[in-house]
Amino acid sequence: MIVRFIVTLGVALSLTATAPQTARADAGEILGGAVVGGVIGYAIGRDQQKKKQARTTTRTTRTYRQGIPSTTQGAQTQTALNYFGYNAGRVDGQVGRGTRTAIERYQASMGYPVSGYDFQPYQYDFLQQAYYWATSGGQAATQLSGQPLLMEYRRQVQTGSSLAAAPQAPAQAIPVIKPQAAEPETNTAETTTASLPSLFSGGTGGPSLANRCSGVMLQTSTNGGYTTLSNMSDPDFALSEQFCLARSYAMARGEDLMQDIQGLTPDQVAAQCDSYGEMLAPQVDALSISSKTEAETQIRKLALDSGLSPEDLAATSKVCLAMGYRQDNMDAAVGSALMLVAMGEPAYGELVGHHLREGFGVQERRDLAMQWYDSSLSALDAGSQAVFLPSQTDRPQLLRAAMIQAQ
Known part of the structure; x- marks a missing residue:
């Protein structure tokens, strides 16, 4: 039964008189928490950090120039660019001049139109797919690094070669928080000893969607961008x-x-x-x-x-x-x-x-x-x-x- 894998765990967040907790409706921000897989609570830390920042803001009268916003996609881009040798600098999620220069170097090496301020989604997607492949077995299989490793990934996608699969890695032991009506402990072992599927193995034994999308993004690059209503031929x-x-x-x-x-x-x-x-x-x-x-x-x-x-x-x-x-x-x-x-x-x-x-x-x-x-x-x-x-x-x-x- 599904309840054997998913258990709701209430998350008690402390409230202060000066900064009341605000319930947020988005999935990652539910006060009650959500549970991944049934044994671990889904705790939220961002609210407390934001409250602290809000209190700090009210105590100062100085005005600061707003910095570049930090984003998860920015950090992922910086991480992948650095991995392949394009030197985006410190991974802080802030896409500034250094990151855009690295994007331009990546675009030039891939044959894309060069503009660090116009980082197309298909360019980002291909970079991330290559990074996932490389860090999940591609680098170990090819013994390459930096830009040559990225070019090898592109070559394998272009030729339809079988991309190197990531090695099977055993999952770490997972702490179990039992509900009030706990299931027998024998069921827990089955959950906690599962192995992680490899990145390009196809979790259900079928063809790899990751490989398919890498090929699609490469064709999109060759076409000069995404299909639109006005130019759709296929x-x-x-x-x-x-x-x-x-x-x-x-x-x-x-x-x-x-x-x-x-x-x-x-x-x-x-x-x-x-x-x-x-x-x-x-x-x-x-x-x-x-x-x-x-x-x-x-x-x-x-x-x-x-x-x-x-x-x-x-x-x-x-x-x-x-x-x-x-x-x-x-x-x-x-x-x-x-x-x-x-x-x-x-x-x-x-x-x-x-x-x-x-x-x-x-x-x-x-x-x-x-x-x-x-x-x-x-x-x-x-x-x-x-x-x-x-x-x-x-x-x-x-x-x-x-x-x-x-x-």
Whole structure:
């Protein structure tokens, strides 16, 4: 049962009279906490830091020039650029002159248009995919480093070579916080001794979506940018581009949420999400033989039986969606997207449609994919919040046109 893997743990946050705690509605910021995999609380530390900063601000009368904002994507970019020898400087998430100069060096070496102030998403995505590959076994397999290692990754993507798989790494022991009605301890060992899937192995034994998206991003680079409504000539490729874009956006969002998880290493989060994926695997397997209505009914029953709040399930799913994509674990990724739809976020149905159309993690069923696409786009038309590239206002029109032409 799902409750064996997910347990809600209340998080007691101290309140002060001068700076009252404000409840935040976003998934990574729920006061009650959310749980990844069922045994660890999801504690929030950012509120306390922000309160401290707010108190400091009220005690000073001096005016400071606002600095460059620090972002998770900025830090990831700096980390990858430094790894491949482009020297972005200190990893602080602040994309200043040094980082932009490093971006320009990366763009020049890849043959992209050179402008550190115009770092296109496909350029960022390819850099991150190369970094994940290199740090999860590619560097050890090739014995290369720096820019030659990045060029080797590009060569393997271009030639369709089998990318070096990451070695299997045992998960670290996970501290267990038992609920009031604790399950027998024999079940705990099964969860805590799971091994992490390798980055490019395909978590369910199927083809690698990470490899696929690396190839798509490389073709996007060759094409000079993303497909638009005005230049679309290959609707299938346009849908694949949007699939990989949505995947990258989900990964970035989930990694932001993971910054709020206290007391867990990324490997421990990954192990918990691996268990979450195993739990949702039957629902994922049934996607290829069930209508959208049937699939949602089954996942809602599972959620209801758990006794957990929709907020906790949604928070867990957003973290495990990102981790599933990062580790190429399709049960975790597809199952999390399915759970998010069931929890009232229909825009995530687009991901289920993409998986059914291309056959990643599920059997290919383009007819069923259209049900998920239609429902997701109809929800956006009706005012549902866009969760992928919300600033790209014409994206729903592009998806709908590509859907129609690809049938």
